[in-house]
Amino acid sequence: MRELGKVFDRVADAYDAARPTYPDELFQALSEVSGVDLDGATAVDVGAGTGILTRALRARGSRVVAVDPGAEMLARLRSRAGSGGTAAVLADGNALPLAGGVADLVTYAQSWHWLDPVASIAEARRVLRPGGAIAGCWNLAHAAQAGWLAAYEERLARSCPTYWGPALEEWSVPPIAAAFEVVAERWIPWTRLVRVEDFLLDLRSHSYMAALSAGAADELVERQRAELTREFPGGVLSVPMRVYLAVGR
Ligand SMILES: C[S@@+](CC[C@H](N)C(=O)[O-])C[C@H]1O[C@@H](n2cnc3c(N)ncnc32)[C@H](O)[C@@H]1O
Structure with missing residues (x-):
């Protein structure tokens, strides 16, 4: 691990x-594309x-092993x-402590x-029933849709040595689609309305922020707060988002 x-x-x-939840359209697309x-x-x-x-997934009637x-x-x-x-299992996804052929879906x-x-995809294939599907999804801020968001991401890229996101030229979605035999990909746009303070708390939950010293993280959050408050004096952001979904068998 x-x-x-x-x-x-x-x-x-x-x-x-x-952290935000996922839009309904993701689950419609997942069901449609996977056939599950x-x-x-x-x-x-x-x-x-x-x-x-x-x-x-539970809210939509699935039994889930987390x-x-x-x-x-x-x-x-x-x-x-x-x-x-839901069964919650403390384990490594590269070595699932599950029997083979038990699942209709493996999600990441x-x-x-x-x-x-x-190793992860080999494990996913092992635990799937015939006809089951593997799905990866990422809920992403769509920085190209808003100047303020692009500037926000650029400040992160400049301040966080382990930042990985749309402000980097070499950034792309993780290459999960290449791991599948059959793949369908979808991009699902949505808009997130969120208070500045919640957005800043979300910021603190990112791995590249967790890698900073407490002082550096606080200083960066303060800078982001000042910029966001200037941009959105009402205190509520409208964040263009998109979910990337890749489904394979
Ligand atoms: C960005 S969080 C995603 C959490 C959740 N799926 C969501 O949609 O918000 C990434 C999660 O992957 C977990 N993770 C990291 N390495 C893992 C591994 N080898 N096997 C399974 N999960 C792992 C982390 O502990 C963390 O909870």
């Missing part, structure tokens, strides 16, 4: 409080974290209402890039 994966344990409260009816399906949600995708190596992240998932019908919601690209 890579230690890196545990970086989120340090920011589990901020993650749980402030979410209602009654068994899903293994790998890198489930605090359970954002897990709960959304797998994550982060004890703090999983504790948030377990303590949330709506986690009934903004998590696959933390795993071994080969």
